[in-house]
Structure formats: C-alpha cells, structure tokens
Amino acid sequence: GKWAVSHGAPPIGDALWQCLIATLILGAICWLRGTWPPVDGAHGRYYLLGGILGLAIPNTNTYTVLQHVPAGITVIVMTVSPLITYCLALAMRMERFQPARVLGIVAGLSGALMLLLPKGSLPTPDMAPWVVLMFLTPFCYASSNVLMGRHMPHATDRLALCLGMLLAADLGLAMATLADGSFFWDQD
Numbered sequence: 001g002k003w004a005v006s007h008g009a010p011p012i013g014d015a016l017w018q019c020l021i022a023t024l025i026l027g028a029i030c031w032l033r034g035t036w037p038p039v040d041g042a043h044g045r046y047y048l049l050g051g052i053l054g055l056a057i058p059n060t061n062t063y064t065v066l067q068h069v070p071a072g073i074t075v076i077v078m079t080v081s082p083l084i085t086y087c088l089a090l091a092m093r094m095e096r097f098q099p100a101r102v103l104g105i106v107a108g109l110s111g112a113l114m115l116l117l118p119k120g121s122l123p124t125p126d127m128a129p130w131v132v133l134m135f136l137t138p139f140c141y142a143s144s145n146v147l148m149g150r151h152m153p154h155a156t157d158r159l160a161l162c163l164g165m166l167l168a169a170d171l172g173l174a175m176a177t178l179a180d181g182s183f184f185w186d187q188d
Helices: 002-006 011-033 041-066 071-078 081-091 099-116 125-134 136-150 158-180
Strands: none
Touching (some): 002 011, 002 041, 011 041, 041 071, 041 136, 041 158, 071 099, 071 125, 071 136, 081 136
8 A cells, every 4th residue: 555655546546446356256256155235224334334334434544644744653553443442442331441441542542642642653743643644543443343343144154244344345435536537646
C-alpha cells in the first residue's frame, strides 16, 4: 500500500483494487465449494458493516495517511484496535468489566502514546494531524468487530460471509472511485 500510494495510486482506487483481487480469489473458492453469500436484510446489514466499516473506510484511510507518514507509525497506531474493541464491547455490554483487561488497555495505550507523543518522535511535527487521522482506522476495525459480532448470522458459511463483505466493500469503493475519478492509477 505504501509503495502504491507513493507512486501515484489514489488511496480509494488502491483500496478498491485490493478488495477486487481478494473478491476474485475468494469468489473462486466459494464457487468451487458451492457456497454463496445469502441475500436478505440480516445478511446485507452484516455485509455492509464488514465491507464498508471494516474494509473500505479503514483501508482508504490507511492508504491516505501512508502518503504522509512512515509505515511504522501506522503500525504503532494499529496496535490500539484490540483496546478500542474491548472498550466498545464494554460500552455495548457485550463484555464484562475485568480489571486485568483494563490494566492491559491502559498499558497498551500508554506504550503506543509513549512512542508517538514525545517531542521529536515523529520525523516532522506536521505529521501529527495525519497520525491523529490514522486513529480512525483502528476505530473502524474495532467498531466493525463489535457490531459484526452483535449481528452475526450464525448459520451461514464463514467464507460466504467474507465474500459478501468483500462484495459490499467493492460496491462502495467502486461508487466512490467512479465519483471522484480515482478508479484507475494515474501514471504520469
């Protein structure tokens, strides 16, 4: 992703092509297995949560931020996703409060912030807004994890669910790329 956006690939277009390739591979596997994503309201909600909130938005955001900060910084920020997931699950009463987990959250977040906040930790201070924007990605992942856990259609084949999520991401990203003209890689 970093290489592609550094060489002219638009972030939304890059996210789309990544999802399309995964869709083709998983689609072939599902075709061989004879399992397809069911199409109804409950499954559609699940596909949209996973495809848009769990793939399209965070991947596009990551590729956008990667144009402005080193890849290592994005990796550090990504480590807070499980911490956010637990906090959201607590807020939605899907998890019970456990002091040891909260201590782990505080320790993990403290560690990430110790790497990102001290003066001189970023190559240049103007990267700070991009680092803040990068936190949208783990927040989207955490939100999709919690919401998908709540709305999981349990009787459906997991690969078919993944294919449905990829198709939802493809559709959302395709509409966005066609709207802003970033479907193709502009090679000057």
